[in-house]
Amino acid sequence: MLNVKDLERRWFRYKLKSYIPYILGSTLALSVVIGAVSFFLLPGHTKSAEISKTAPEQNVSVVRQNNRPDAQENPTVLEPSMEFIQSFQTDLQDQETQRVPAPKAASSSSARGVLEALAPSGAAPAAPAAQPAAPQSKKIDESLSIKRNESQFDIAELLQRFKETSNANLGLFIARYYYDREEYVEAYNYALKTNAINNRIDESWIIFSKSLAKLGKTEQAKKTLRIYLQQSNSETAKGLLESLEKGTFK
Amino acid sequence: MQTSLFTKPRDLFLDVVNAKDYVQIDSVSVMYQYLKNAVEKPLKMILLYGKPGTGKSMLLHKLHYDLSKHQKVHMIPIPIVDEEDFLRVLAQNIFGHAPREKMTLNRFLEIAEALSFANVPIVLLDEAQLYSASLMEKIRLISDARAVKFVITLHKTDNEDIVAKEHFQTRIWESIELKNATSDELKIYVQKKLLKANCFDVANMFNEKNMKLITALTRGNYRETNKLLFALFSLYCWHEENNPGAIRYNAIKPKWIEMAAIHTGLIHA
Numbered sequence: 001m002l003n004v005k006d007l008e009r010r011w012f013r014y015k016l017k018s019y020i021p022y023i024l025g026s027t028l029a030l031s032v033v034i035g036a037v038s039f040f041l042l043p044g045h046t047k048s049a050e051i052s053k054t055a056p057e058q059n060v061s062v063v064r065q066n067n068r069p070d071a072q073e074n075p076t077v078l079e080p081s082m083e084f085i086q087s088f089q090t091d092l093q094d095q096e097t098q099r100v101p102a103p104k105a106a107s108s109s110s111a112r113g114v115l116e117a118l119a120p121s122g123a124a125p126a127a128p129a130a131q132p133a134a135p136q137s138k139k140i141d142e143s144l145s146i147k148r149n150e151s152q153f154d155i156a157e158l159l160q161r162f163k164e165t166s167n168a169n170l171g172l173f174i175a176r177y178y179y180d181r182e183e184y185v186e187a188y189n190y191a192l193k194t195n196a197i198n199n200r201i202d203e204s205w206i207i208f209s210k211s212l213a214k215l216g217k218t219e220q221a222k223k224t225l226r227i228y229l230q231q232s233n234s235e236t237a238k239g240l241l242e243s244l245e246k247g248t249f250k
Numbered sequence: 251m252q253t254s255l256f257t258k259p260r261d262l263f264l265d266v267v268n269a270k271d272y273v274q275i276d277s278v279s280v281m282y283q284y285l286k287n288a289v290e291k292p293l294k295m296i297l298l299y300g301k302p303g304t305g306k307s308m309l310l311h312k313l314h315y316d317l318s319k320h321q322k323v324h325m326i327p328i329p330i331v332d333e334e335d336f337l338r339v340l341a342q343n344i345f346g347h348a349p350r351e352k353m354t355l356n357r358f359l360e361i362a363e364a365l366s367f368a369n370v371p372i373v374l375l376d377e378a379q380l381y382s383a384s385l386m387e388k389i390r391l392i393s394d395a396r397a398v399k400f401v402i403t404l405h406k407t408d409n410e411d412i413v414a415k416e417h418f419q420t421r422i423w424e425s426i427e428l429k430n431a432t433s434d435e436l437k438i439y440v441q442k443k444l445l446k447a448n449c450f451d452v453a454n455m456f457n458e459k460n461m462k463l464i465t466a467l468t469r470g471n472y473r474e475t476n477k478l479l480f481a482l483f484s485l486y487c488w489h490e491e492n493n494p495g496a497i498r499y500n501a502i503k504p505k506w507i508e509m510a511a512i513h514t515g516l517i518h519a
Binding site for chain 1: 274441442445448450451453454481484485488489492500505508509512513517519
């Protein structure tokens with residue numbers, strides 16, 4: 001018998017434990033960032049630099065002697081220079097300005113233009129390179145077709161059962177199955193059939209509208225969603241309608 | 251009596267091996283066809299191996315169920331470790347005759363020779379890793395004499411190369427390795443099982459995210475998946491009775507999958 005309360009408690013502990021590394025990591029990262037910022041940007045760092053000037057110079061000189069013998073002549077060498085940050089910024093700006101025109105150069109139209117220009121000389125070597133790839137793709141297709149056949153067989157069984165039972169949940173299952181496989185006409189048909197049996201299944205309406213949109217009938221999809229939203233308060237439907245109107249639906 | 255929506259799905263995932271519960275998945279059915287073809291070849295031994303929970307026993311039960319319709323086939327699901335008992339049970343079930351006197355390998359082979367069948371009888375041995383080396387050697391000798399064809403299932407551990415074992419070296423055998431399921435295969439397995447029992451609404455509740463989580467927790471192991479889903483649907487049954495408002499009927503709650511995993515020991519919390 002399940003002790004649900006105890007399980008809830010253990011699950012909470014487990015979740016807490018699983019988040020600990022993230023919490024520690026982010027705390028550490030945050031403290032490093034804060035430390036770095038306070039070191040470089042806050043006015044206090046100049047004081048520390050001054051202190052370091054008055055601090056045991058012997059030690060500093062030892063280090064200096066080891067690294068650069070001529071450094072003794074310049075006692076202000078410990079002051080941090082901000083030039084390298086500026087150089088990063090200028091580098092980044094340069095890179096950004098260089099990146100902007102890059103996609104244009106690589107854009108499909110211009111690339112096509114270049115290919116067309118090169119066509120007489122470039123076409124000949126391209127053909128033999130494509131030939132050896134063909135048997136491989138055939139092999140892949142064959143191995144895939146075995147799976148497909150089995151799946152087809154299964155769906156045939158489900159379609160038969162849907163015919164016999166007219167179960168809305170099964171209809172939804174089939175519609176979802178086809179939508180996942182990008183067979184939008186079938187997905188549309190079964191979502192429609194499911195809606196006819198039970199017009200209160202939210203997901204069925206969504207699949208119906210999405211399939212319409214995928215089939216290029218965006219206006220009809222919007223119309224369907226508006227009709228559905230008159231009788232329902234579905235947030236998913238609202239979101240889908242919004243994405244269709246904005247043209248962001250993929 | 252009003253039954254819960256989740257009682258039937260829960261009982262579907264009880265961890266029992268029954269040939270009628272066999273779920274056809276692409277990779278498993280390819281293996282099964284391969285196994286069936288191997289049985290038809292004049293091989294002496296067929297070795298079916300894989301990690302625990304990869305479906306070896308289920309495949310063996312299914313093979314027994316299908317072959318017994320038109321062939322002499324006997325299955326020993328629980329190992330008989332005593333050598334004499336093993337030979338006696340085999341003789342009784344295959345040849346319909348077990349002498350009263352002490353049963354030895356020679357006596358068994360004599361009976362087999364006297365009652366030779368047109369088709370070599372098939373014996374299916376599950377959990378063969380539990381047999382002693384000496385009994386395995388006798389099994390090998392029986393198969394060498396072509397008195398019986400054996401199909402053997404063995405657990406495979408990470409440290410052990412079964413095929414390198416003494417009994418299987420230089421033998422004429424076919425070896426088939428079963429592997430854990432992928433997320434897609436596990437999804438098909440779960441949905442087919444539910445659809446077979448007309449649990450359409452519950453089958454619709456499983457989405458890609460749920461299945462990825464279940465696969466990550468069970469590592470694609472069918473036995474662990476059965477256990478996990480049994481616990482998961484038990485949780486749903488409990489909530490249906492005590493807190494129905496907490497149930498979301500359009501998707502499985504990841505939290506409850508994790509709770510079921512804690513209950514079954516897949517997550518140590």
